[in-house]
Amino acid sequence: MTDHNKRIPAKHVIGFILSIALTLLAAWVALESNLSQMWVISGIMILAVIQAGIQLFMFMHVVESDSHNGHVPWNMMFHGAVLAAIVVAGSLFTMSFGFTHDHDDGEHEQHEQQEEQGEHESH
Numbered sequence: 001m002t003d004h005n006k007r008i009p010a011k012h013v014i015g016f017i018l019s020i021a022l023t024l025l026a027a028w029v030a031l032e033s034n035l036s037q038m039w040v041i042s043g044i045m046i047l048a049v050i051q052a053g054i055q056l057f058m059f060m061h062v063v064e065s066d067s068h069n070g071h072v073p074w075n076m077m078f079h080g081a082v083l084a085a086i087v088v089a090g091s092l093f094t095m096s097f098g099f100t101h102d103h104d105d106g107e108h109e110q111h112e113q114q115e116e117q118g119e120h121e122s123h
Contacts, residue, residue, distance in 0.1 A: 026047045
């Protein structure tokens, strides 16, 4: 029993290192590569699917001998995938059609000054 507590979880360490490596690779592809936007997005999506697989098999114990001959909780995985798709779709929608940050503060200040001048002239 004491040997079991001192054992290093090699599977978790390998999964963690792979996840960090895939995250860094995705960041490099997005920030430093000279690939076209289509290839960058495709590459990041492929790396995301690979990382999701690593997470499922290395950390979430999708298939284990203790889980009744590799029983996989498909119901929970389906609902998780639906929730992830909703979050991704909502994020893409917001980033594509949401508010822009190209507000020109100078025009806003000029408009306020013109309103103030109009009020002072009417008095």
